[in-house]
Amino acid sequence: MREVQLARLLDGVPQADNFQLAEVARPEPGPGQLLIRTIYLSLDPYLRGAISGRHMGHDPVKLGQVIPGRIVGQVALSKDDRFQAGDYVFTDASWAEWVVQPAAAVEKLDPAFPLSAYLGALGMPGLTAYAGVTELLRPLPGDTLLVSAATGAVGSAVGQLARIAGCRVVGIAGGPEKCAIATGSYGFDACIDYKADGWKAALAAALPGGANHYFDNVGGDMLATALTQLALYGKVALCGLISQYNETVPPPGPNLGIVVAKRAQLFGLVVYDYDRLKSQQVARMGRWLNDGRLKHTEDRAEGLGQAGAHFHKLMAGHNIGKPIVVVGPEKA
Amino acid sequence: MREVQLARLLDGVPQADNFQLAEVARPEPGPGQLLIRTIYLSLDPYLRGAISGRHMGHDPVKLGQVIPGRIVGQVALSKDDRFQAGDYVFTDASWAEWVVQPAAAVEKLDPAFPLSAYLGALGMPGLTAYAGVTELLRPLPGDTLLVSAATGAVGSAVGQLARIAGCRVVGIAGGPEKCAIATGSYGFDACIDYKADGWKAALAAALPGGANHYFDNVGGDMLATALTQLALYGKVALCGLISQYNETVPPPGPNLGIVVAKRAQLFGLVVYDYDRLKSQQVARMGRWLNDGRLKHTEDRAEGLGQAGAHFHKLMAGHNIGKPIVVVGPEKA
Numbered sequence: 306m307r308e309v310q311l312a313r314l315l316d317g318v319p320q321a322d323n324f325q326l327a328e329v330a331r332p333e334p335g336p337g338q339l340l341i342r343t344i345y346l347s348l349d350p351y352l353r354g355a356i357s358g359r360h361m362g363h364d365p366v367k368l369g370q371v372i373p374g375r376i377v378g379q380v381a382l383s384k385d386d387r388f389q390a391g392d393y394v395f396t397d398a399s400w401a402e403w404v405v406q407p408a409a410a411v412e413k414l415d416p417a418f419p420l421s422a423y424l425g426a427l428g429m430p431g432l433t434a435y436a437g438v439t440e441l442l443r444p445l446p447g448d449t450l451l452v453s454a455a456t457g458a459v460g461s462a463v464g465q466l467a468r469i470a471g472c473r474v475v476g477i478a479g480g481p482e483k484c485a486i487a488t489g490s491y492g493f494d495a496c497i498d499y500k501a502d503g504w505k506a507a508l509a510a511a512l513p514g515g516a517n518h519y520f521d522n523v524g525g526d527m528l529a530t531a532l533t534q535l536a537l538y539g540k541v542a543l544c545g546l547i548s549q550y551n552e553t554v555p556p557p558g559p560n561l562g563i564v565v566a567k568r569a570q571l572f573g574l575v576v577y578d579y580d581r582l583k584s585q586q587v588a589r590m591g592r593w594l595n596d597g598r599l600k601h602t603e604d605r606a607e608g609l610g611q612a613g614a615h616f617h618k619l620m621a622g623h624n625i626g627k628p629i630v631v632v633g634p635e636k637a
Numbered sequence: 638m639r640e641v642q643l644a645r646l647l648d649g650v651p652q653a654d655n656f657q658l659a660e661v662a663r664p665e666p667g668p669g670q671l672l673i674r675t676i677y678l679s680l681d682p683y684l685r686g687a688i689s690g691r692h693m694g695h696d697p698v699k700l701g702q703v704i705p706g707r708i709v710g711q712v713a714l715s716k717d718d719r720f721q722a723g724d725y726v727f728t729d730a731s732w733a734e735w736v737v738q739p740a741a742a743v744e745k746l747d748p749a750f751p752l753s754a755y756l757g758a759l760g761m762p763g764l765t766a767y768a769g770v771t772e773l774l775r776p777l778p779g780d781t782l783l784v785s786a787a788t789g790a791v792g793s794a795v796g797q798l799a800r801i802a803g804c805r806v807v808g809i810a811g812g813p814e815k816c817a818i819a820t821g822s823y824g825f826d827a828c829i830d831y832k833a834d835g836w837k838a839a840l841a842a843a844l845p846g847g848a849n850h851y852f853d854n855v856g857g858d859m860l861a862t863a864l865t866q867l868a869l870y871g872k873v874a875l876c877g878l879i880s881q882y883n884e885t886v887p888p889p890g891p892n893l894g895i896v897v898a899k900r901a902q903l904f905g906l907v908v909y910d911y912d913r914l915k916s917q918q919v920a921r922m923g924r925w926l927n928d929g930r931l932k933h934t935e936d937r938a939e940g941l942g943q944a945g946a947h948f949h950k951l952m953a954g955h956n957i958g959k960p961i962v963v964v965g966p967e968k969a
Contacts, residue, residue: 361898524893543897557889561856564905565875566693571903573896 306331308401309612311366315357318620324372324400324613332405334384339411341378341394341404344635346609347424348616348628349375349458350545361577372400372612377414377423379637388413395423400612402632418591419601420635425458425627426594426601427587429576434462434520435586436579437542438470441572442518446471449512451531454522455496456483456602458627459544462590463520464493465599472518475511477504477527479622486625490600505530520544529559535567544574602626638663640703640733641944647689650952656704656945664737666716671743673710673726673736676967678941679756680948680960681707681790682877693909704732704944709746709755711969720745727755732944734964750923751933752967757790757959758926758933759919761908766794766852767918768911769874770802773904774850778803781844783863786854787828788815788934790959791876794922795852796825797931804850807843809836809859811954818957822932837862852876861891867899876906934958 312325334340351360355373358365366372376399380392385408388394393414398404414423425431444450450467454460455476464474464487476487476496484496495511497504508530515536521528524546535541564571593599604624606615612630619628644657666672683692687705690697698704708731712724717740720726725746730736746755757763776782782799786792787808796806796819808819808828816828827843829836840862847868853860856878867873896903925931936956938947944962951960 528893543893546892546894546897555892555894558892560878560887560890561860561875561903561905562878562887564903565878565907566905568905568907568910569903570905571893571896571901573898573900573902575897575900578900 306402307609308371310369310371319617321614321617326610331403334382334405337385338405338407339380339388340382342381343376343378343402343632345377345421346630346632347375348619374400377420421629422601426462426590430458431462431590432586433459433576437520437574438466441542442540444470444472444518448517449473450518451475451516452520453477453527455487456625460522461491465491468492532559532563535569537567539569541571542574604628606630638734639941642701642703643698651949653946653949658942663735666714666737669717670737670739671712671720672714674713675708675710675734675964677709677753678962678964679707680951706732709752753961754933758794758922762790763794763922764918765791765908769852769906770798773874774872776802776804776850780849781805782850783807783848784852785809785859787819788957792854793823797823800824864891864895867901869899871901873903874906936960938962
């Protein structure tokens with residue numbers, strides 16, 4: 306079988322040639338383990354830190370080692386009573402065509418919802434959005450919510466959850482194509498292209514009463530700018546800092562005088578704290594996906610050999626929608 | 638009578654010669670107004686911004702204009718039914734021996750508590766501490782609370798309130814004399830001298846399990862350092878940024894990646910939001926002052942002519958305790 310290994314240590318934005326496809330032996334499941342055929346591989350910004358050993362629970366990936374990653378797959382062989390061949394599952398495994406996992410590390414999926422969505426709206430990015438909106442920001446109808454990386458897997462879910470909650474939603478995204486998706490597919494009330502001249506003035510104009518809520522996926526200058534647009538008593542979920550994931554030394558942040566002046570509240574959000582919400586996230590967001598209230602956009606690449614190039618695309622900000630590598634068909 | 642006027646525009650740390658004493662006519666109260674004899678003048682860091690027009694509700698003070706400031710005084714002549722001559726009062730007025738104020742802008746004081754404390758523990762600094770501790774941080778017994786500017790009017794009250802709430806309290810202050818007061822008079826469990834070599838290591842050693850709460854009066858490098866010492870889920874009250882009050886351009890702040898990683902919560906605190914707590918603050922903190930559980934240290938200067946030099950001392954960080962100018966005797 307094939308897997309993707311680290312070919313060259315990461316330095317700055319990951320490139321396709323940081324990764325190599327290798328032929329390795331297909332693993333064999335032992336007692337209590339499952340053999341899983343990979344269908345979809347998830348690409349997410351946290352992987353940048355995970356590969357370099359900067360993400361919680363991850364040692365640095367060494368040269369020649371397989372890249373870690375989350376997958377949706379199908380059980381081919383089960384040595385655990387709770388699973389049987391044919392079950393669709395999610396697990397945090399690796400960039401490989403087949404994986405063996407202990408049953409305790411595998412979640413069974415309800416195929417009533419789109420399988421690939423379990424890597425996006427129904428998976429970790431969706432849970433991040435769901436927790437940030439329902440537990441931290443708690444917007445009320447009529448509030449205005451601002452979200453950066455508005456067409457990303459997290460940002461698009463944040464904005465749509467806020468819209469479903471009755472908020473006015475303003476996004477920030479890079480380029481007119483992404484902004485058109487935010488206001489078109491996702492139903493945002495406005496989307497500001499941060500690559501356009503005068504975007505900060507456009508942002509202010511789109512937020513005449515300020516933002517009651519800001520969900521930050523970016524950090525850096527974007528966060529500093531958003532803080533200037535907060536309404537009094539505004540709340541901020543700090544979730545990701547993709548602007549610095551490719552950096553070696555964290556840059557300084559915004560002066561926090563504005564947090565005092567605005568009486569703002571800032572909340573650090575780590576999705577791993579919110580496992581208890583998974584069942585309600587999947588039940589609600591799955592229903593909204595199926596009835597069309599929630600849109601899920603994917604940026605698919607075909608074949609495991611495309612994983613490295615597709616990860617580059619994500620970390621360079623060129624993806625639109627949730628990046629997914631299609632490794633195999635849903636039905637074997 | 639005499640008042641203190643702006644003699645030279647502020648630039649950086651205020652100096653004594655930014656201010657001048659001037660002879661002016663004593664004002665006359667009209668209907669609904671009070672003539673008040675100033676007893677104590679309060680000096681507070683917010684005045685730095687107020688004089689320069691950077692503090693909410695304050696236009697810049699022009700050359701030759703009187704400096705604004707909060708005072709405790711005694712009513713000499715009342716043209717309002719709610720007050721009578723002899724009443725002790727608090728009002729936000731100016732650096733002057735006599736002031737005239739509308740009755741609605743004046744608060745009557747309970748002389749059961751020390752009068753000068755109404756500018757400190759029973760006044761705005763005490764309310765800042767009380768609101769930060771009871772409304773935002775809400776520490777529980779056994780928690781560890783860290784506070785900067787630990788012997789300042791706000792910091793000393795924060796630490797003592799946390800100690801009364803059953804917390805372990807660690808302060809940060811400049812110099813061994815201030816630290817001795819924090820651990821001696823105020824009963825802090827530890828105080829770290831940020832002017833000493835190796836203070837960051839000493840701070841880490843004083844917080845073996847991290848700080849569950851941090852009350853920031855300083856901003857800048859102090860805030861960045863304190864964030865590194867937060868426990869997981871730590872809460873931070875952002876109250877003052879004295880490190881930058883003398884600056885023209887706000888410096889950058891800490892990288893907020895650590896807020897995400899620690900799942901921290903940051904709260905901007907502006908005392909003007911908490912007027913509703915005043916009566917419980919005065920009742921509780923007044924009782925604790927009188928029974929000795931709460932200590933109030935003052936740095937007194939005698940005579941209105943010392944106000945400018947005393948303000949310099951505060952803004953240069955050389956005061957120990959709440960800076961007060963004694964303008965006249967408590968009993969006329």
